[in-house]
Amino acid sequence: AQSVTQLDSHVSVSEGTPVLLRCNYSSSYSPSLFWYVQHPNKGLQLLLKYTSAATLVKGINGFEAEFKKSETSFHLTKPSAHMSDAAEYFCVVSDPPGGSYIPTFGRGTSLIVHP
Amino acid sequence: NAGVTQTPKFQVLKTGQSMTLQCAQDMNHNSMYWYRQDPGMGLRLIYYSASEGTTDKGEVPNGYNVSRLNKREFSLRLESAAPSQTSVYFCASSERGLDQPQHFGDGTRLSIL
Numbered sequence: 001a002q003s004v005t006q007l008d009s010h011v012s013v014s015e016g017t018p019v020l021l022r023c024n025y026s027s028s029y030s031p032s033l034f035w036y037v038q039h040p041n042k043g044l045q046l047l048l049k050y051t052s053a054a055t056l057v058k059g060i061n062g063f064e065a066e067f068k069k070s071e072t073s074f075h076l077t078k079p080s081a082h083m084s085d086a087a088e089y090f091c092v093v094s095d096p097p098g099g100s101y102i103p104t105f106g107r108g109t110s111l112i113v114h115p
Numbered sequence: 116n117a118g119v120t121q122t123p124k125f126q127v128l129k130t131g132q133s134m135t136l137q138c139a140q141d142m143n144h145n146s147m148y149w150y151r152q153d154p155g156m157g158l159r160l161i162y163y164s165a166s167e168g169t170t171d172k173g174e175v176p177n178g179y180n181v182s183r184l185n186k187r188e189f190s191l192r193l194e195s196a197a198p199s200q201t202s203v204y205f206c207a208s209s210e211r212g213l214d215q216p217q218h219f220g221d222g223t224r225l226s227i228l
Contacts, residue, residue: 009155031213032213032214034216036219041221041222042221042222043119043205043207043219043220043221043222044158044205044207044217044219045219046216046217046218049214049216051213051214090157090158094213094214095213102160102163102173103217105157105158105159106157107155107156107157108155108157
């Protein structure tokens with residue numbers, strides 16, 4: 001069975017400093033992995049996805065994530081935080097048993113950006 | 116570019132009342148989903164429809180029913196609302212496939228008194 005753990009419920013950074021949001025997953029297969037962002041009172045928006053091509057994935061708004069199979073991790077990073085990055089971030093795993101491809105969501109990490 | 120449209124955006128119900136949440140997508144996606152979001156719980160799947168004509172239970176289906184009306188529309192019904200169903204409800208759609216991302220509506224904020 002697949003599962004995903006976001007290691008921090010809240011991350012606080014200063015504007016202009018690096019961002020690291022951590023995600024570990026469990027899957028018996030070769031999964032697809034996604035990061036979504038949710039701004040207040042909005043739906044979720046795709047940031048990036050990993051689907052067994054390059055292990056370093058670049059997304060929108062300067063975010064990227066690295067798939068590390070040996071560590072079962074898919075951490076999200078950004079070199080320099082902007083105030084507009086303050087939001088909730090979700091790591092999602094999807095693997096193929098049964099062919100239904102039902103994704104499993106992490107509980108989310110709230111990113112707080114201080115001026 | 117409408118994407119996924121949910122109605123209504125806000126609703127307040129009394130315990131025992133019924134209501135239907137509507138969802139429509141204009142991307143010709145095969146799969147549609149209903150989630151609820153509660154603080155600290157992430158998104159939990161209520162029901163999904165892998166393709167037109169099929170529906171299946173997700174993680175938290177009790178107290179809900181769904182209808183895949185056609186390829187575009189997927190509705191969620193609360194037959195007898197309970198305070199525990201106070202939540203934000205999100206509809207999503209996607210193409211079928213392991214690597215297909217989901218597209219989300221802006222949510223319905225439902226309060227049950």
